[in-house]
Amino acid sequence: MSKKHPIISVIGSSGAGTSTVKHTFDQIFRREGVKAVSIEGDAFHRFNRKDMKTELDRRYAAGDFTFSHFSYEANELKQLENVFRQYGETGTGRTRHYVHDNDEAELYGVPPGEFTEWAPFEDGSDLLFYEGLHGAVVNDEVNLPQHADLKIGVVPVINLEWIQKIHRDKEKRGYTTEAVTDVILRRMHAYVHCIIPQFTQTDINFQRVPVVDTSNPLVARWIPTPDESLVVIRFKNPRGIDFSYLVSMIQGSWMSRANSIVIPGGKLDLAMQLILTPMIERLVLESKRA
Numbered sequence: 056m057s058k059k060h061p062i063i064s065v066i067g068s069s070g071a072g073t074s075t076v077k078h079t080f081d082q083i084f085r086r087e088g089v090k091a092v093s094i095e096g097d098a099f100h101r102f103n104r105k106d107m108k109t110e111l112d113r114r115y116a117a118g119d120f121t122f123s124h125f126s127y128e129a130n131e132l133k134q135l136e137n138v139f140r141q142y143g144e145t146g147t148g149r150t151r152h153y154v155h156d157n158d159e160a161e162l163y164g165v166p167p168g169e170f171t172e173w174a175p176f177e178d179g180s181d182l183l184f185y186e187g188l189h190g191a192v193v194n195d196e197v198n199l200p201q202h203a204d205l206k207i208g209v210v211p212v213i214n215l216e217w218i219q220k221i222h223r224d225k226e227k228r229g230y231t232t233e234a235v236t237d238v239i240l241r242r243m244h245a246y247v248h249c250i251i252p253q254f255t256q257t258d259i260n261f262q263r264v265p266v267v268d269t270s271n272p273l274v275a276r277w278i279p280t281p282d283e284s285l286v287v288i289r290f291k292n293p294r295g296i297d298f299s300y301l302v303s304m305i306q307g308s309w310m311s312r313a314n315s316i317v318i319p320g321g322k323l324d325l326a327m328q329l330i331l332t333p334m335i336e337r338l339v340l341e342s343k344r345a
């Protein structure tokens with residue numbers, strides 16, 4: 056936690072929708088005049104695409120079938136923790152980009168599967184925004200949530216998460232369904248051990264639930280739309296959350312537990328604005344007073 060230089064950490068598996076959620080945050084930052092600097096979790100992968108393949112082959116030959124981008128060891132989590140710590144203390148730090156596809160290659164001038172050079176954050180930011188796989192990991196080496204002031208989980212139910220990943224990886228990154236299915240299978244061990252434990256560390260989880268049949272996610276022809284889904288929003292600590300205000304403002308919503316509200320999928324953006332804007336305002340106000 057850093058009152059002076061706050062950090063927001065948005066955590067989700069690959070294809071969960073963290074980049075989509077970042078868009079909503081960007082709108083709030085713009086409207087509220089908040090200057091944020093951002094980190095993508097993929098910037099902290101340990102290997103470029105070619106070296107990752109070599110490392111995977113080496114581990115396979117040695118009988119390790121559980122290694123993947125979800126594994127702690129495939130990522131520079133200590134470096135990430137150092138960036139969180141440094142930003143919290145001084146408001147400075149650095150990041151880079153992992154380039155996934157040709158569009159990003161054109162944007163960053165680096166081929167797909169490579170990293171850009173490290174570059175310092177712009178000076179004078181109000182907060183740091185992280186979005187990625189590992190922003191709330193606690194293990195023997197790191198404790199990331201202790202540095203973050205607001206932790207958000209983006210966790211569609213698993214069939215939907217797979218559909219979102221398969222469609223995004225096919226359309227934007229040029230992979231086949233079979234290749235994405237292999238990746239999902241290979242990542243399952245680390246999904247259970249490295250990804251999901253984080254969602255008990257998060258302050259708020261947004262869980263999209265389809266209300267159409269997704270029994271076979273591998274053959275779904277499109278991603279269930281917002282109108283074909285509900286979102287469960289769960290607050291770790293419901294104290295101070297004005298549920299009656301939220302339920303009255305978000306048409307069609309209801310409380311399913313004392314700390315959870317269910318909203319129609321199409322109201323996700325509105326719900327995020329209503330819930331997150333005052334939280335972000337408070338973080339920035341307190342940072343200016345610290």
Ligand SMILES: Nc1ncnc2c1ncn2[C@@H]1O[C@H](COP(=O)(O)OP(=O)(O)OP(=O)(O)O)[C@@H](O)[C@H]1O
Pocket residue numbers: 067068069070071072073074075076187219220222223263278279280281323
């Ligand atoms: N609320 C939503 N409603 C409908 N589609 C969504 C929603 N959230 C995400 N998607 C779709 O799911 C796919 C994956 O989303 P996104 O790129 O945001 O995932 P991600 O978590 O950032 O993935 P990665 O970390 O691997 O880059 C995209 O095609 C996106 O349009």
Ligand SMILES: O=C(CO)[C@H](O)[C@H](O)COP(=O)(O)O
Pocket residue numbers: 068069070097100104124153155168188228
């Ligand atoms: O989205 C991901 C993790 O969040 C990617 O799977 C990871 O960054 C590796 O990318 P690629 O398979 O394109 O080299």
